[in-house]
Amino acid sequence: MWFITVKLFIIFLLVGCFSVEAVQGSYTIERFADASNQLSIDAVIDRKGHFSSIDTKTKFNKGETVWVKISNGAEDKQLVAITSPIEGHVKMYRVVAGSVVDYMIASPNIGYTSIEQSILPHQLLRDGGRQAEVYIQVHAKYNGMLSLSVMSENEYREVLSQRLFILGASSGVHYFIAFFVLLMALGQSRKGLGSLAAYFVCISVQSGVYNGANSLLFPNDLVGYFATFHSQIFLLSLIFAILFLYHFMVEKRADGQHTKLVSASIWFIAALAVLIAPLNAQNSLVFHVLASLICCVLYAIVLKSQYAEHKDEVLVLILTWLPIFTLKASIFVNQFGIYIPVDESLLSHLLITLHVVMLACYLYWHDKNKKRRLMFYATHDKDTGAPNRYMLQQSLEALDKGTKPHTLLLFRPLVLQTIRLNMGWNYANAHLKKLLAKVGAQLDTYGNVVIAEDLKSHSSIYRLDDSLFAVVLIGKFELSQVEQFVCILSASFEEGIDFGGDLLVDQLEIGVASNPIHASSADSLIQCAMQAMAAKPVGTNKWQLFDFGNSIVSQRRIKIASALKVAIERGQLSLYLQPQLHLKSGRVYGAEALLRWHHPEMGVIPPSEFIPIAESSGIIYELTEWVIESGLKQQSELVKLLPSHTLSLNISGRDVGRKELTVQLIELINHYELTPSQIVLEVTESATVENETMLFDSLTDYRSVGIKVAIDDFGTGYSSLAYLSQLGFDKLKVDKRFVMDLESSKTNQTICKATCDMAHSLGSIVVAEGVESEGSYRQLQSFDCDIGQGYFISRPLPFEDYKVWLQRMTDVEDVIHYLTS
Template identity: 40%
Template sequence: MWVWPFKFCLAVLFTVFSFSAKSELITLYNLNVSDTQMSILDVIQNDSRFNAQPTNKLHIAAKSKHWFKVDPNMLPKTDNVHWVLYSDKLPLGSITFYWVQDNKLVNKRVFSRLNNSVPELKIFPHIRLTSQISNTSVYLEVSNPESMQLNIELITAEQFDNLKQTRLFWYGTELGLLYFVGLFMLVMAVSSKRSYLSYLGAFFVFIAVQYSVVTGVIYFYVPDLIAEYISSLTACWLFLTSAASIMFTAKFFALKQLNKRIYRAAQTVARFFLAAACLALIFQAQVSVTAQLVGFSLLLLTLLSSYFVAFSHKRPFLWPMFIGWIPALMIELGRIMLAAGDVPQSDLIGPVRLLIFIHVILISLVIYLLDKKKQDSFVFYSLHDKDTGLANRQALHQFLDKLVSLKKSHTIFTFSPMMSDQVKLSFGIEYANKRLRVLFKRLKLQLNPYLEGEREEQSQQLYKLSDDTFALVLIGDLSIQQIEQYVCVISGIFEEGVEYKGFQLSDQINVGVSHYPTHAINSELLIQRSLLALADTNSLGDNWHIYDPSIAAMAERRLKLSASLQSAISNNELSLYLQPQVLLENGQVYGAEGLLRWSHPDLGFIPPDEFIPIAEASGQINAITEWVISQGLIYQKKIVETYPNHMLSLNISGKDLSKKELIVQLITQLNEMSLDPSRIILEITESVAIAGEGKLKDVIEDYRHLGVKVAIDDYGTGYSSLAYLSELGFDELKVDKQFIIDIESSSKNQTICKTTCDMAKSLGSMVVAEGVENLASYNKLLHYGCDIAQGYFISKPIKFEEYLQWLGEANQVIDVKQLLVR
C-alpha cells in the first residue's frame, strides 16, 4: 500500500528515460531447457529450440542456468568497423559470450566478479564483433544466485567507448557528490555540534557505498578482496541507511521536545535497523526482497509519523525537507525492484541519476537555508534583545555613530521602570517580559505621530540598554517643552500599565536626557551622560533630568572615593572621633558617640554621609564596620580603666546589622578586653528599622542576649510608630537634630520633642537629643524630661586624646554646664 505511489513515479521515470533506449539491431532468443549441464555445442545443435523474445531484456531466475541467443542485425558497413554486444550489469554469478559463425565457435569471453581483474569489465561485460562476418550469432550463458534482469545492447565500438567513458564519468560525479556532501556534513556536525548533521552525513556515505556496490564502481577505488567483502554486506548498508535517515529526521525536527512518545518509537525503529545491520555484518547474510519491502514500509511509516508530528507543531522547512526525501525513498524502492529482478539496471541509470541530484540539492538547500536562518537570527539578536524584541545597546551605538558621522543633532532619553524587579519577583520573568512587550508596543504607537518626519532616517525608535534600562533617540534639537512632552508620553504609557487578573499593574519611570553635540561628541559619551542624568533623578526627586556637567564631576568623585576606600584602612586614613554625651538631670558625663572621619590625602576631609553610602554600594562597608567596632572597643578599654561607667555608642550600617560575623566579632573582642557589654550601644537608623521590620526583632534579640544595648538613630525622620518601636524594645531613642536646633522658637518641634520624651519614658527607653547648640535648647530639653544631650554646645566631635582630656576636666566639676557657661 505504502509503496505503490513510489512505484508509479518510478514507472513514469523508467518510461521517460528508456523510451529512446530501445535497440532494433539485435533479435533475442531464449532456450527453455532444464538441463544445467548443456555445453555450447549442445546448445548449437538445439538451435531450433530457441524462442524469440519481444524485448532486449534477459529474465534470469534464481539459482539456475539460462541460455540466450542474439542475432545481430548489423547494417552494411565499411570494412573493419567493429561492433560491441554488451550487458548493462555483471551478475553475481557469471555471464559468458560465445561468438559463433557458421555453427563454429569463433570467440568466447567469460565474465565473473572473481575472474576479471580489470574493473571496467565488471561494469561492462561485452564482446566485440565485426560487420564483415556473416551468419554470426552470439550465445549467452547466464547464471545468478538471485532473480534479476539484464539488458543486452548492440552498438558500434566507438559508441561503446563513448558510453563507457560517459557512464564512468557520471558514476564518479555522482559518487563524488555523495561522498563530498556526506563528509562535509560530518565535518559540520563536529564543528557546529549539531547531531542531526552527523546522521545526515552518515546517510549520504552509506548511500554512496550502496551505489558503488550496485554499479560496480567500488572495484575502481578499493582492492578486489575488499570490494567483494563490502559488496557482500548489501543488507548491512541498507539497514544503516534506514537508521541514519530516521535519526536525522528525529533530530532535525527535535521530536524529543515535540512528542517524546513518537521520538522513542523512532529511536526504537532506528535501533532495530542498527541491530539488523550488526547481524548482517557478522553473518554476511542476504535479505530477501520481501524482508526489504517490510523494512522499507517500516521506514516509510516511521518517517511519516515524524513528519506528522513536525507538521502539527509547524516546524520550519517541513515541506522542502519532505519533498527532498521523496527522491531518496524512490531510489531505495528502485534498488529493491532491481534486487527483485523487476527492472534491469540500465533502466535505472537515468532516473537514479536525476533523483540523486534532486535529493542532494534539495537536502543541501534546506540545510543551507536553515543555517542561513540561524546566522540571520544570530546577526539579528546580536543587535536585538531576545526578550523584548527591541534593538540593543550595540544597535544603539551603530545608529548614534551614524548620526554623529552625518553631524545630525539628536537627543537620547534613557529611562528605567521602577517596578521591573518587583514584577519579576512577583509574577516571574516570562510575564515581566510579556508585560514590557505590550508596553513598548503601545509606546511605539504613541510615538509614531511624533516621528513621522524621521521615519526614513530612523529605523529603530526604542532600544534596550540593560536589564531594566531603555533608550529613545530623537533626531533634531528639542526645546524643554518638547522634552517634557516626550517624557509625559513615556510616563503615561507606564502609568497606564497592563491589566493583570482584573487590576491595572501600573509603573513609574525615571528619565535621563542628553543631547548631541551639546553634552557629548561621540555615542559612548552621549549614552554615559544620559545614564548619569538618569541616576541623578533619585537625588533631585524629579522623574526626569537633563545632563549637567556637575553630575559627571560628582560621579568621578564617587568613583575615586570608592577606589580609595580599599586602601583607607591600611593607610590609616580613617579615624574615630568621639562626641561627648551628658545626662541632663545632673550634668554628669554619660558617655560618647564614636563618629567616623576620613581624611583623604588628595581630597581632604570626606564627610561620613558622603562615603558611607559609597561603601555600602561597593560592598566595602563590612571592613569599615569591623574597623569601627575594633577601634571603638580599644578606646572604651582605655576609658573604663579610669571611668568604669562610661557608655560608648557606635553606629552600625544596616548592611551589617544581621551579619553573624559582627556578633562573633563583638563576642570575641569583648571577652578578650574584658569589657562590660552593657556599656556598649549599637545605633541603627530609623529607616533601617522600618526596612528590616520582618526580621529586625530577632536580630535585636541576638544582641540583647549578648548584653549589648541597641539605639534607634535619627528618630523622627522615618515613619515608624512608637508602638512599633516599643515592640522592638530599643534601649535609646535619638531624636534627630533637625527637631532640636530651633526648639526654643519652633512650637512644632517643641511638641514633637516633649511628646517623644513622655512616650519614650512610658516605654522604658531613654531619649538622646542630638544637635544641642546652645544653653536655651539644653534647658528646654531638661524641662521636657529628655535624658541625654549631645551637640556642639557640649563639645564637637574630637580626637581620642582630646576626649580623654575633656573627660578629665568634666569629671572635676559637679555639672558639665559649669565648663560650658562662662
C-alpha cells in the same frame, strides 16, 4: 540557484536513465520459473520445452528462482548485459551445444572480478566461432524487474563508457562534497557537519553497491566487504541523518522531549543494525522500511515544531530530502508490481547525487543565513529586533559628521522587571516588542526621528540594555518638541498591561540631552542623557533635561567613591567620640563613635555625603569593619579610665544581616577582653523596617553574645509599637529634631514624654540626642529620659581629646554647673 541545480540534474537524469534500451534483432529471450528453487543448470538446459518467450524485461518474485535463456541468431549481436540492479543471487552461464563453457556470479553480495562486470554485468553469446546461449539464474530477496540488453561489443563499449562517466562524475561529487564538509567539521569543531559528512559517505557506498561505482574507488576486498554489510551501512546512514537533524534543528532550538525522541530513534535503529546480520537474507527490506519510517516520522515531528519560527529553512530541508523520498518510494512500489521504465541503477545514483548536491546547497544557505543573523544581532537586540547601542553610536556619529543638531531621549520602563517576575521573560519580550512597534508607529506619524542606516523620516527605538531605550530627534533643540515626544512615550506605556484582570500601569524614567548644547560627541551625549535620567524630575515634569550642576555632583560622587577605598587603606578616616551622660546623676555613661573623613584635596567630607556613596558602591562593608575594629580598640583604652564606659557604634542597614559582622565582633571582643554589654550597635529605624526578618535573626545572634542594639533616629521611620515590642530593642534614640527646640515646642515635648514612657514600658533605655541647652537638659530630666548627648554636653571630640575630657569629668560633682560655667 536551487532552480538551476534541479533543472540540470533532471536533464542529466533523463539523458542517463532512458538511454539504455535493447536493440531489437534476431534473438530470443525465454523465461522459466523454478518453484522448487532446486534445479541445477544442467536440469534447466534439459527442460527447453518449459521456457516461454518474453521481451527484454521480466518480473521476478521474492524467494522464487527465475531462469532466463537468451539465444542469438545474428553475427553482430555478441553479448547480453544486465542493466538493472538486483539484490540476491544472480549467475550468468554461457552454454554451447548443451554444455556450460563459462559462468560468472553477477550478484552485489560479493566483490566483482573486473570494473566492467561490476558496472555492467554481461556474458558473451559466442564462444570462439560458435554460437552460444546465455542462461541467467535469478534468486532475489525482493520483488523486482530483470532488464536485459542484447548488443554488439561496440554498443556495449559506448553504454559502458556512458555509465563510467556518469558514475565516476557523480561519485566524485559525492566524495568531494563529503571530504570538504569533513574538513569544515574538523576546522570549526562542528559535530553537525561531521554527521553530515559521514552520512554522505554512507549513502555513496550504499549506492555504489548496486551500481558498481565502488569498484572505481576501492579495492576488491573492500568492495566485497561493503556488499556484505550494505544493509548495516544503510541503517548507519539513517543514524547519521538523525544526528544531522539533531545538531542543526534540535540541539539549540527544540525542547527536551525532541532530544529524547532523537536518542530513542538512534538506539532503535542501532538495534536493528545488530539484528539484521543473522536475518539479512530474509528480512533486510522489512528492517529498512521500519527504520526509514522512524526516521521520516522523527523528521516530520521536528520540522513541524520548527515550521512557525523557521519556515524557510524547513521548506528548504524538505526539498533536499525529496530525491531520497522518491527513490525509496520507487523501491517500495516495485514490491506491488509497479515498475518505472528507467535504468534503476543510474536512477538511484543520480537521485542520490541530486540529494547530496542539494544538501550541500542547504549547508551553504544555512551557514550564510546564520552569518547574516549573527551580523544582524551584532547590531540589533535579539529579543525585540530593535537597533542596539552600536547602531545608536553609529547614528549619533553620522549626525556629528554631518553637523546636524540632534537630541537624545533616553527612557526606562519601570514596570518591565515586574512583568518578567510575574509573567515570565518571554511574555515580557513579546509585550515589549508589540509596545515598541506601537510607539514606533506613533513616532513615525509625528515624524522627524532617524535611524543610523536610513536618513529618511523613519522612527527607530534603540535598545541599549535590558530596560534602557533611546530615541534620536533631528533638528534644533526645542522644549515643545521634546514635550510632545515625551507625551507620546508616556501615553503608550501608561495605558497599562493586563495581568489577571488587573491593570499594571507603567511609568517611565526619561532623560534628555542635546547636541551641541550639552555635548559635542556621541559618547558624551549618551552620558549626559543617562545623568539626566538618573536625576529626579522637578515638579510635575515627566522628564529631566541634562543639567551641568547634576553632572558636577555625579562626578564628585565618582571621585568620592574611588577615594573612599584609598582613605580606608591610607588611614585618612578617624573616629570622633561624642560624650553621653546619665541625665539624672550627671555621670558619664559613654560615647557615640562618629566617623569623620578629612581628604587631603576635597577637605572635610561629611558622613551624610560619603555613607550613601559607600552603600551604593559596595564599600560600606569594608567601612563598617574599619569602624568596628577602630572603635573596639579605643574602647579597650577607655575602660581603663572608666570601667563602666559604654561605646555606641553606628552600622549601616546593609550590614544588619551580615553573619561576618557577628563573627568580627566576637573575635575583637575576645581579643581586647571587653564586656559585650558595654558595646551598643545603633541601627536606623528605616533600616529596621526594611529588614524585619533579617533583623530579628541578627538580634538573636547579638543577644546570644551579649551585645546591645539601639534604634537610631527614632520617630523618623514607620515602625509600630507592636513591631518594637516584638523585636525588643535595648535602647531607643530620640531623633534630635524633636529635642533641639524642646523648650519652645509643646508638640515635641509631648512626643518626647510619650516616647520615654513607651520605651520604659517596653523595658528599653531612652537616649536623647541634640541636647543643645540647659533647658532641654532639665526638660528631659523631668521626662525621666535616661541618657543625653549633644553640644550642651560636648561636641564630638578626637580620641585623645575625649580621653582628657573623660578624666576631667570623673572628678566633677555638679555637672550642670560645670557645663554652664
